[in-house]
Amino acid sequence: MMIKTGTLREHIQAWLVFLAAYAAVFGITLFFGKFVDASWDIQALLWLNPDHYIPVLDELIILQTDFAMVCLLLISLAWVIGYHATRNRPAAKRKARRILHVLGVLFGIWYGLGAVIHDKGIFYWNEYTYPAVFPLLGLILFTGFYFAGNLYVQLDDENQRKLAHAFWLTLVALFFVNIIGEDTIKQWIGRPRPLNEANAAWNGAIRQLPDEVVRGSYSYISGHTSSFWAQTFIFFWLIKSWRFRAPLLALGVFHGYTRLYTAAHFPYCVIMATFFAVMVTSVLYHCLWNHRHLPLISMLLLCIALVRFQHSVTLPAVIAGITVVWFLTNLYLNRKAPKPALLDATLQWLPQSQAE
Numbered sequence: 013m014m015i016k017t018g019t020l021r022e023h024i025q026a027w028l029v030f031l032a033a034y035a036a037v038f039g040i041t042l043f044f045g046k047f048v049d050a051s052w053d054i055q056a057l058l059w060l061n062p063d064h065y066i067p068v069l070d071e072l073i074i075l076q077t078d079f080a081m082v083c084l085l086l087i088s089l090a091w092v093i094g095y096h097a098t099r100n101r102p103a104a105k106r107k108a109r110r111i112l113h114v115l116g117v118l119f120g121i122w123y124g125l126g127a128v129i130h131d132k133g134i135f136y137w138n139e140y141t142y143p144a145v146f147p148l149l150g151l152i153l154f155t156g157f158y159f160a161g162n163l164y165v166q167l168d169d170e171n172q173r174k175l176a177h178a179f180w181l182t183l184v185a186l187f188f189v190n191i192i193g194e195d196t197i198k199q200w201i202g203r204p205r206p207l208n209e210a211n212a213a214w215n216g217a218i219r220q221l222p223d224e225v226v227r228g229s230y231s232y233i234s235g236h237t238s239s240f241w242a243q244t245f246i247f248f249w250l251i252k253s254w255r256f257r258a259p260l261l262a263l264g265v266f267h268g269y270t271r272l273y274t275a276a277h278f279p280y281c282v283i284m285a286t287f288f289a290v291m292v293t294s295v296l297y298h299c300l301w302n303h304r305h306l307p308l309i310s311m312l313l314l315c316i317a318l319v320r321f322q323h324s325v326t327l328p329a330v331i332a333g334i335t336v337v338w339f340l341t342n343l344y345l346n347r348k349a350p351k352p353a354l355l356d357a358t359l360q361w362l363p364q365s366q367a368e
Contacts, residue, residue: 015302018354023303030299034292038193041233041288045201048232048280054214056279057206060272063219074223075145077236077270083149084243087156090115091163092179095172098164109161116157124150141222173352174359178246180306185293187313189242190235191320193288198230205231206275215275224274233285234277237268241289249297250359302354311335 014026090112098104126146140146167175204210206218207227241264248257268286271277277285303309312335315328322328 013301013357014299016354018302018304018351026299026303030295033295033299034188037288037291037295038197041193041284042197042200044284045197045203045232048201048203048278050280053278053280057272057275058214058217060269060279061218061275062273063217070221071142071144071148073270073273074140074142074221075148076267077224077274077276079145079149080267081236081239081243083152083156086119086153087160088179088182090157091160092176094161094164095176100169105164109164112157112161112164116154116161119157120150120154122150123153126150170355171360174250174355177301177306177355178250178359180310181296181300181303182243182246183310184300184306184313185242185246185289185296186239187310187317188296189289189292190239191313191317193292194233194235194238194285197233197288198235201230201232203230203232203278203281205229206278218275221274224276226274226276231277232281233288234268234271234282235285236271236276237282237285238289240264240267241286242293245290245293246297247359249294250357252358297357301357305339308335308339 014029015022094105094108094112098108124147126140126149127143163172163175205226205228206215207220207225208215209227244260244264248260251257264286268282271282272279300306312332315332315335318328318331319325
């Protein structure tokens with residue numbers, strides 16, 4: 013880890029090293045975009061895309077590709093809000109655990125009901141050909157919120173702080189991987205997606221899943237794949253147990269495969285998205301772990317992303333103003349308190365009996 017004592021010099025050096033490494037990885041990914049027209053890529057896609065309905069697998073593909081990132085974001089965001097609202101207050105943490113359990117029940121029921129009300133729309137999803145995904149989605153959300161709520165009492169304060177620190181670092185990773193990297197590379201390379209009319213000479217052989225037909229935008233690199241790794245790979249490094257790492261890697265591979273199964277991307281675009289996101293996130297973790305002001309930086313980067321997508325400064329300006337006021341207020345209230353100790357880069361899981 014580059015930030016070992018928390019000095020300003022270390023922070024500056026860490027940012028310089030990260031930005032240099034980021035530029036190198038970006039350049040490599042952009043350079044390899046020159047080889048997107050390889051014939052093997054099309055043949056591999058046709059081979060990996062099934063020509064008939066496969067029970068269960070079709071549903072799992074739609075569940076993973078459409079909802080995995082939404083589930084992870086909802087659960088992790090709810091947890092980190094609860095963490096910052098209840099820090100160093102055991103009684104408040106127990107209340108936060110119950111709130112997340114209730115949220116799990118509510119989200120589980122709401123999304124589970126998608127099996128019968130999907131034709132009327134559920135949040136921003138319209139009618140689904142595979143409504144069977146919704147009961148499983150509801151179960152996943154219930155389980156996720158239940159598990160996340162228990163972390164308030166199963167992890168000690170230091171490890172909860174590490175988990176929150178990792179969340180903010182993940183937002184920084186998403187900004188550099190997807191907002192800057194993926195979007196820019198897609199525009200510069202401009203490779204049409206497999207189902208785009210530019211590939212009409214051969215894409216008639218592709219079986220389309222009605223719930224995930226993507227023709228617009230570009231294929232190189234895969235945004236779904238890169239965002240999955242950006243959102244999870246910090247935790248790969250933080251939790252040094254292969255009982256966690258192996259399933260995470262398997263899920264990431266499956267997530268990339270869903271983009272081939274639905275013909276949203278070519279195999280090469282998924283492979284290079286994995287390379288780009290894993291490399292950027294790994295460098296970010298090793299350079300900026302223990303950065304003092306990650307919540308402030310993460311929220312300001314979020315505001316920049318909102319300006320880019322919304323083409324309006326009103327909401328981002330409000331969020332940025334609230335963030336800066338919160339940061340300065342917190343800085344003032346804790347001006348006499350000793351600086352918190354730097355964190356080691358390993359998350360330790362504690363038995364519930366120990367934590368309580």
